[in-house]
Amino acid sequence: MKKKLLVVCGGQSSEHSISRISCNSVMKHLDKDKYEITLVGIAKDGKWYILKQEDNDLSKDTWLDGAEVVEGVFNLLRSQDVAFPVLHGLYGEDGTIQGLFELAQLPYVGCRVFASSACMDKIFAKKVFESAGIPQVKSVYVKKRNDGKLVVVEKNMEETKEVEASIMKELGMPCFIKASRSGSSVGCYRCDKEEDLMAKLEEAAKYDTHIVVEECVDCIELETAVLGNDDIIVSRVGQIMPHGEFYTFESKYEDAESKTCIPAKVDEEIQEQIRKYAVRAFKAIDGHGLSRVDFFLDKKTNHVYLNEINTLPGFTSISMYPQLMEDLGYSYSELLDKLIEIADEN
Numbered sequence: 001m002k003k004k005l006l007v008v009c010g011g012q013s014s015e016h017s018i019s020r021i022s023c024n025s026v027m028k029h030l031d032k033d034k035y036e037i038t039l040v041g042i043a044k045d046g047k048w049y050i051l052k053q054e055d056n057d058l059s060k061d062t063w064l065d066g067a068e069v070v071e072g073v074f075n076l077l078r079s080q081d082v083a084f085p086v087l088h089g090l091y092g093e094d095g096t097i098q099g100l101f102e103l104a105q106l107p108y109v110g111c112r113v114f115a116s117s118a119c120m121d122k123i124f125a126k127k128v129f130e131s132a133g134i135p136q137v138k139s140v141y142v143k144k145r146n147d148g149k150l151v152v153v154e155k156n157m158e159e160t161k162e163v164e165a166s167i168m169k170e171l172g173m174p175c176f177i178k179a180s181r182s183g184s185s186v187g188c189y190r191c192d193k194e195e196d197l198m199a200k201l202e203e204a205a206k207y208d209t210h211i212v213v214e215e216c217v218d219c220i221e222l223e224t225a226v227l228g229n230d231d232i233i234v235s236r237v238g239q240i241m242p243h244g245e246f247y248t249f250e251s252k253y254e255d256a257e258s259k260t261c262i263p264a265k266v267d268e269e270i271q272e273q274i275r276k277y278a279v280r281a282f283k284a285i286d287g288h289g290l291s292r293v294d295f296f297l298d299k300k301t302n303h304v305y306l307n308e309i310n311t312l313p314g315f316t317s318i319s320m321y322p323q324l325m326e327d328l329g330y331s332y333s334e335l336l337d338k339l340i341e342i343a344d345e346n
Contacts, residue, residue, distance in 0.1 A: 004081040005035040005340065006106070008097070009058060010042040013089025014186040014207065020058040022315035023086040025322075027053065029332040035340075038080065041067065042087075048073050077104035082343050084109045084336075086315060090181060093312035094120035107344030111311040115285040119309045122180045122212045125285070132284035134277050134306045137296065140170050142201060142211040150201055150211075164197055171215045177201055180210035190216070217305065219296040222264050222271075224278045225313075225324035226291050227338065229345045232279050235324035237271040239264035260320055262327045266297060273304055281309055289339055292321045 007030075009023035010016055020041075030037060039051045041063060049067035056063060070076055077083070083106050085097055093110070095117030101108040111119070119125050123141050130136065141153040142163060151159040152166040160166055167175065177200050179187030187207030189200045204211045221240035227233045239261040264271060278293035292313035296305040313321035325335045 002036040006038050006080040006083040008040045009086045011087045011092040012046055013092055015088035019088050024058045025315050025317055026086050077106045082107045109339045109343045110289045112288050115287050116311050118285050119311045120181050123210050128284050129306055137217055137305045138215045140167050140213040144205040144209040167213055174216040176214045177204050178212050179204045179207035180212045182207045217296055218299045222295045222297055223320050224293050225321050226278055226282045229288055234275045234278055235328045237264040237274050238262040238320050238324050
């Protein structure tokens, strides 16, 4: 008997379009002989639609043509055997839709509520990883208050309005400014001059009220993939070679000159350290199913720093997670089968 599989894409985050591109690849590689697939798209306004599957390129503006509005979302969830949320960003990998699946008692692919929520917020994820003894670059937490003012939140949770002075004292220039709960480098800026600092913080604050400011390290960007629950499999290390000063949204998805390399062009000893840190980080957030774990390697010191965990990594044709797993011996279709198979494990 075929397993009733609910595939969900779209969503209300800034990564809506990437989700649909990822879902194109997932739908292409799912074994239709194994699964009775219901494809659902969440529009940017939050409405749920059952999508036409045949000849529907989800990356196009016509993706909702012939779609049927879902009148009872909860009833739909209760009618399925397992869910595969091909979603990125807010309301997709931040624990909210995972909580909905939990309420509906529907097994689902990926990290559970806590891990999803914790890793979506870079600031609070840093606190978890710090407690696990995983090295990270120095950072400052900037918060946009309800009155619109920006403040620095100290480690003791005291707030200071001396934003520029605090950042210059702790990090100096240049630095990176990131919307804490955004992804795919949306709301991410490099700042080279103190006089530009507040303007770029305000720009990042358009995407999130939590902003993380990090020291700028001349680094190589490295990534590894983890798969499993209790018995965790970790891939070799891949290397990001962005075309441009850093890995922007455009260089990830639109620039053909940005490249990836598996295995990374760094010493095997460093790669092994990264793989160990990746497993430790995944365990620290009580990860489930899959994650892509991203690192910085300081070119001058060879120090390894954890950048972040992505609990629902991209599944596009150029995404690093499926490439790393393919290098490990899992074809794209086998990877999807494995993720669905372990979805209902505790």
